[in-house]
Amino acid sequence: MKAIIITIGDEILLGQILDTNSQYISKQLTRLGAEVIDILSIADDREEICHWVDYAMKRAELVIVTGGLGPTKDDVTKKVLADYFNTRLVMNEEVLKWIEKLLENGGMSMNEANRGQALQPESAKILFNRKGTASGMWFERDGKVLVSLPGVPFEMEDLMMQSVVPGLQHLFPHLQLDYRMLKVYDIPESELAIRLSQWEETLPEGFSLAYLPSPGFVMLRLTAKGKQVYNLDARFDGLKETLEGLHYTEGENGGTERELGELLLMKGRTIATAESCTGGNIAAQLTSIAGASAYFRGSVVAYANDVKERVLGVSREDLEQFGAVSEPVVRQMAEGVRRLIGTDYGVSTSGIAGPTGGTPEKPIGTVWIGVAGPGRTVARKFTFSFTRERNIGKATVKAIELVIEEIRGGNR
Known part of the structure; x- marks a missing residue:
C-alpha cells in the first residue's frame, strides 16, 4: 500500500516549527507495512490544499493530512475536505459536548469559533479527540482512505494510536512489515559496511539492511517484509553474531x-x-x-x-x-x-x-x-x-x- 503524508501550516514553511508530525506518522505507517512515497508541506490555502489532496489521492491508497483544524479563519482544511468529498458540514452533538466540557475544565467558555469545531463532514467517520478540541476525520472513496488529523503533535499521536492504526490494521490486514534496530558505536560507517558485506549478501529477498550514521554511532535497521517477518528475529540474531566484539545496543531508543x-x-x-x-x-x-x-x-x-x-x-x-x-x-x-x-x-x-x-x-x-x-x-x-x-x-x-x-x- 502506497501512502502520502501532507502537513498543512504556514508556520512549517516559514521555519517557525519543525515538522515532527511527518516523522512520527511515517514511522507508524512503515511499521504497518505501508510504503510512504511522498511527504508534502503546504500552506493554509484552499487552492493549495485541494490541489495537493487531489494529487495524493490519485497516487496513493492512503493519504494522511495534519493541520488546519483549529478554530481560526485560517484553518480551512475541514471545509476544503468536505467540498472535495462532496459532503456537507453538520453539527456533531457528541463533539460539541466534549468541547464544552474541555473548555469548562480549563476555566473557559464556549464561543462561536469553538462551536464551529463541532461542525463535521457528514460522510466522514469522526475520530474523537481525547486530548483537544479538533476532531480527526476518516474519508473513504474508491477503496482509498484519507485521514485528517490535528496538527498539535500530542493530539495527532494519540489519534494515530487510538484510532488510525487500529483502523488501518482492520482495513488492510494483509500488510506485513517489521524491523529491528541496533546502535553500533566507535566504528565508521564505511568500515562497518565492509564488515557486514558478506553477511548482507546472504540476505534473502524480503530483507533489507539500512545504515543511519550519527555522531559517535551508526544505527542499523534490519527490515523484513511479507512472510519474511516471521524470520526476522533469527536474521537479527545472525546480525548480532556478525558484530561480535563491537559495542552495540539494541533498539532505536536504546543507547x-x-x-x-x-x-x-x-x-x-x-x-x-x-x-x-x-x-x-x-x-x-x-x-x-x-x-x-x-x-x-x-x-x-x-x-x-x-x-x-x-x-x-x-x-x-x-x-x-x-x-x-x-x-x-x-x-x-x-x-x-x-x-x-x-x-x-x-x-x-x-x-x-x-x-x-x-x-x-x-x-x-x-x-x-x-x-x-x-x-x-x-x-x-x-x-x-x-x-x-x-x-x-x-x-x-x-x-x-x-x-x-x-x-x-x-x-x-
Missing part, C-alpha cells in the same frame, strides 16, 4: 544513555554534569530517559573560564597555565560538580568544537573528558573531527561511555 541510567539505578548511584564544549548535551541525553530523576541530579554549563573558576572551583593558575582544554581543568570540573551538587559521579567536558579556535597544539575536535567518582578521578583526551555538530555528538557519547567504564571498574 549508552539508557545503559548508564540502568547502571546507576542498579548501583543506587547519582550523577551530575559539568559541561563546556557540549553545552548541556550530556544532561539532555541523560534526562531523555524516563525515570532519570532517580539518578540525575543536575548540571552546570560552564562555558566561560570565570564560571569554571567561580562555580566549579577550577584553579585560575591551571586555567592560565594549561588552558581550559586540558587534563587538570576537566579533572577539577568533574570533582567540582560532584562536590557542588552532591552526587556519586561527576562528568565534565572541555574542548574545541569548532569551526574556529583550533591551534597546532590543540586542533579543532580536541576534547578532554573527566569523570570523578567515589574512588578516583580520571581524564582522557580525544581528537574528533572538524565539524562542530559531530564533535559535540561524539564528545557526548564518549563522556557517557567513560562514566560507564568507571562504574564497572570496581573498587568504587
